[in-house]
Amino acid sequence: AAEVAFGYVRIAGLEAGAPDNRTLLLNPTLCDALFKGFIKKGETYPTHLAKADLREAFMRRMHMQCRVTRGNQQVVRKGQPPVVQISTEKRQGNKRVTKVVGLEPFLVDLEQVAGECQRKFACSTNVVELPGKGAGHEVVLQGSFLDPVADFIMQQYGIPKKYFLVKK
Numbered sequence: 001a002a003e004v005a006f007g008y009v010r011i012a013g014l015e016a017g018a019p020d021n022r023t024l025l026l027n028p029t030l031c032d033a034l035f036k037g038f039i040k041k042g043e044t045y046p047t048h049l050a051k052a053d054l055r056e057a058f059m060r061r062m063h064m065q066c067r068v069t070r071g072n073q074q075v076v077r078k079g080q081p082p083v084v085q086i087s088t089e090k091r092q093g094n095k096r097v098t099k100v101v102g103l104e105p106f107l108v109d110l111e112q113v114a115g116e117c118q119r120k121f122a123c124s125t126n127v128v129e130l131p132g133k134g135a136g137h138e139v140v141l142q143g144s145f146l147d148p149v150a151d152f153i154m155q156q157y158g159i160p161k162k163y164f165l166v167k168k
Contacts, residue, residue, distance in 0.1 A: 001058065001059065001062060002054070002055040002058050002059060004058075005030075005054055005055070005058040006054065006055075008030065009024055009030070009054070012027060012029075012030070014026070014027060014030065018048065019048070022050060022051055022052070023048045023049065023050050023051065024048065024049055024051055024054070025047065025048060026045075026046060026047055026048060026049055031045050031046065031047075033058075033061065034049070034054075034057040034058060034061065035057070038060075063078065064078070064079055064080055065077065065078055065079070066079070066080065066081040066082070068081075068082075068105060068106055068107055069107075070106065070107035070108070070157075073107050075105075075107065077105065081163060082102055082105035082106065082163065083102055083163055083164070083165050084100065084101070084102040084103055084106070084150075084153065084159060084163055084164050084165070085099075085100075085101045085102050085165045085167065086098065086099070086100050086101075086146055086149055086150050086164065086165070086166045086167070087099050087101075087146075087166075087167035088144050088146055088167075088168075095142075096143060096144040097140050097141065097142055097143070098140070098141040098143065098144060098145045098146060098149055099138050099139070099140055099141075100113070100138060100139040100140075100141070100149060100153070101130070101136070101138040102136075103139070103153070103157075104136050104137065106157065106159055106163075108157055108159075110127045110137050110139055111127055113139050113153070113157075114126065114127050114139050116152075116156065117139065117141055117145075117149065117152070118141075120152060121141060121143065121145050121148065121149070123141050123142045123143045123145070124141075124142040125139060125140065125141050125142070126139075126140045127139055127140075128140050146166050146168060147166065150164050150166050
């Protein structure tokens, strides 16, 4: 993304008016793009900027987005990449259930995951709606399958390990 800023600097000829080869001259357009909203009232906008600081100033103005692709479907969302949370919960004495939350942003069909987990782990599965408006759904497996479920979903659906949060 910073290459766009350097490309603009070259096209606008902002390197030519700089006092030395390590700085560049800021025109009003680039100055507003980099500093509007960051400079407090009463302070003056800079007229020169070090080339080394251009990348940081430009990236500071960007908003985090992530793109999820599954087959021919593609979704771009604002914010951090989604996280798949896998946890266990104790129910009725010593019985445990494994909950998988957060697969929907990865464009995964939860009913299909529940069916495949039912066959793979020989357990009862269910897809449950989470409380709250628009909170999504979770897959509930009867039994404690923290690591096996995480490994299965990583292999079967190609979701990288860094997007998993396994709560033990």
